[in-house]
Amino acid sequence: MNAKRDETKQEKRMMAGNAACVEGALAAGCNFYGGYPITPSSEIMNLMARRLPATGGVFAQMEDEIASIAAVIGAAWAGAKAMTATSGPGLALMLENIGYARATETPCVVVDVQRCGPSTGQATRPAQGDVMQVRFGASGDCEAIALAPWSVQEMYEMTVRAFNLAERYRTPVFLVTDELVSHLHELVDLSAETAVLKRPETRGLPPFGDSATNAPTPMPRFGTGERLLVTGSSHDEWGYRKTTDPTVQRKLVERITSRIAGDRNEIAEVEEINTEDAEIVLVSFGFSARSAYAAMRPAREAGMKVGLARLKALWPFPREAIRRLGDGADRLIVVEMNLGMVRREVERVASCAVSGVHKNTGEPISPREILRVIS
């Protein structure tokens, strides 16, 4: 970095991915953090402990991950824009309450800094093995929203987006990162345009959506005389528990799934690089997409028509984009630090041949390993 400080770019700072996530959360109006330490996410919590009280927010270190997400949901209903951060084993503990947040249409943000599993695994090593945990880990039918940043800049911007999506769809939103992106140090432009959704104050509306349109109603809050009935049991749009009524159950699940699935193409952004003429398209996300990007240049120089489709969101899965790419290419190669979780999704929708470069040894995938598969 240039030792001389450039005052015109004072917003551009060198920082780690986890620090950029904190900046993004604060920019998005986060005013509650409930968490429990776990490598490699802990820097988010440590920074929040200092930054949140200084900005009028509330920081709570809870006794475990179950309590962390519970406090986040409780705070959200008290009016907070709330978040937590964890890693795979902690996320496993949070999942029951994440299911509760989905069923009760509670906006919140969960950052999952992936480390190498299964189980305790390699706490300080990167992996991308939580792809299915965030999608299917909680019980029952649901749609998940999971964003996947590949740079420190995106750790900032996507955290803002995660908060906005949480507000818009009234659902928990995952920021699924990995040890490498979270600990990477890069220059970040914190002055980047970040529109922030404000929570409107409304009265007298059904707290749990419009059954006719399945659109969410504005998030109400406790203490305003609304006499809110909030329950994870099957409930109607006013919150009355109706646990044996098939219509109420069907409507509830439709409400929380259709609004996300219906906006799939808008939520699930895909960045395409050199895909117009590509015979081989590398499909990747998070840090692995950087390896794929690095492999693409020498492959192009060697005359191979290789492109990159970078999934900026894993869920809802961008199936239309992948289908289109598969129709135009000879081969899709999924590059990911697991044994084929996104590849399975790609295989489900692509008409062409699909293979993968997979690794779960706690090391990043090197561009050379990708080149070996391409050529």
Add this chain to the structure above:
Amino acid sequence: MNVPDIKKYLRSEVMPTPFCKGCGHGILMHAVLIAIDELGMEFDNMLFVSGIGCAAWIPSPHFAADTLHTTHGRPIPFATGAKMFNPELDVVVISGDGDLVSIGGNHLIHAARRNIDITVIMANNKVYGMTGGQLASTTPHACITSTTPEGNPEREFDTCRLALGCGAGCVARYSVAEPVKLRRAIRNALRYKGFSYVEALTICPTQFGRMNKMPTPFQMIEQLREVCVPGTREQVMAGDVPEGKVYVGEFS
């Protein structure tokens, strides 16, 4: 005598309650609402948080205030988040022994240690009622349950001793057989600034009484009268409770 009208605190559209005949939760529900009325608390500023189980249904959906009916064992951390974010809310957790002490025991001890300004009212019927009368960590030694057909080989928790040991500054225990004292204890707990804990010994004739030679509510209430003896904080902390008895009182 002037009896407060508690109907205004209830959602008439959800009545009658789903509780079994002879269940003690109605007495506790009444005690909580009278205590709130006596204190003149603003009901619209109150948040009632509960977990899973019969007792969790005392506030949800019956209370016409904000209610948060959460996951099994977790009402205390949900309540903690709401209270920390909005300290103006009067936050009360009402749930059962299985919920707050067994699966949720970790949260109970930490809330007491943290001295978060909430009131926890624990309805102790000594058994998992909703799921069919299984052993709880509050089931007395030798009692018969669905999962201890030969009698409970373990000891039970003294949850007041536990709360006191974790530093709770306001701890009380009374049974539904003494509703006036129970109500007074709840009133003092609601008034207390900091973590307050009330254990309400209650009855479950359906799942506990029938298996333990007390099939009627009357027999269970009689048994509560028999076993409850006044105790002090020191006696509870020392754990020197006489055989077959339980200390009741306001212990702080």
